[in-house]
Amino acid sequence: MKRFASEDGWKEILASILAPAGKPAEAAGPLFDWSEMHWSSVLANWAIAAIIVLLGYWLAKWISRMVYRALTRGHVEHTLAGFLRNVAYAAMMVVVFVAALQKIGVPTTSVLAVVGAAGLAVGLALKDSLSNIASGVMLIVLRPFRDGDHVLAAGQEGTVEEVRIFQTRLRTFDNRVIVLPNSMVTTAPIINFTAKPQRRIDIAVGVGYDDDLKQARTILLKIATDNPRVLKQPEPFVQVTQLAESSVNLTLFAWVATTDFGSVKSDLTEAVRTEIIGHGLNIPYPQRDLHVYHHNADGTPLSDIVYKSVADDGDAKP
DSSP, X not given: OHHXXXXXXXXXXXXXXXXXXTSOGGGSOGGGOTTTOOHXXXXXXXXXXXXXXXXXXXXXXXXXXXXXXXXXXXXXXXXXHXXXXXXXXXXXXXXXXXXXXXXTTXXXXXXXXXXXXXXXXXXXXXXXXHHHXXXXXXXXXXXXXXXXXXXXXXXXXXXXXXXXXXXXXXXXXXXXXXXXXXXXXHTSOEEETTSSSEEEEEEEEEEOTTSOHHHHHHHHHHHHHHSTTBOSSSOOEEEEEEEOSSOEEXXXXXXXXXXXXXXXXXXXXXXXXXXXXXXXXXXXXXXXXXXXXXXXXXXXXXXXXXXXXXXXXXXXXX
């Protein structure tokens, strides 16, 4: 305890803590040569380190903003530009803190070793969060979708609002917000409905077995060609797709611009129903006739037979 009570004892302990690994405390460097140390120089070094941190912080913010502006002017996607801005800022701040630590005489190699060990422990404890970060980096770099795309991801459908480091935000068509962990998005199939400028509309319709298929085909093609938003190339076409139980199923295939998909499909579906019926063709729907017979020759109603065959205790008679 006498060692802790003396000033020299505290100096030895501090020197042994901050000395590089594998070296004795006496080899810690001139900063720990207490007999020759001048407190004025120590304070000056700390002041310079503080200036390095403040100036470095300002420069890091300014440079990261310049990087973001340059990327956006180069028509780089918004999410990727923001991610690269944050990476540049973090890298510059690491350099600033290392320079400040070196100025006050702290052995940065030992500090980085300790930080690395602590980072490994934290990484093992937060492996799920780190998985989301890695997935976020993959989504930002590989870009299977962008902000504003209509996607189906991890079983959820909506418009992409933002891809963050940990989460991806979707907005549904009824204006709900869905927040998905990035790891769920990257491990599930992703369907991007707006990745291409054109989409194909498939409209299935059934006609009766007695109806003229050539007439039905002509009607469907005319419906598609009369719509000004249906593309001329590729041309719309009709195919017989199934001989069902009560109908012959045909499918109208028409290409439209992706932005017109929903409205054009609604217009074509309505026109198909109106024109098919208007030209005297049938659109069969499933129906089933049920015939019930019983073996009594006297024509007793079935309800009476069932009523009489049930005993008072609820058990059916043989």
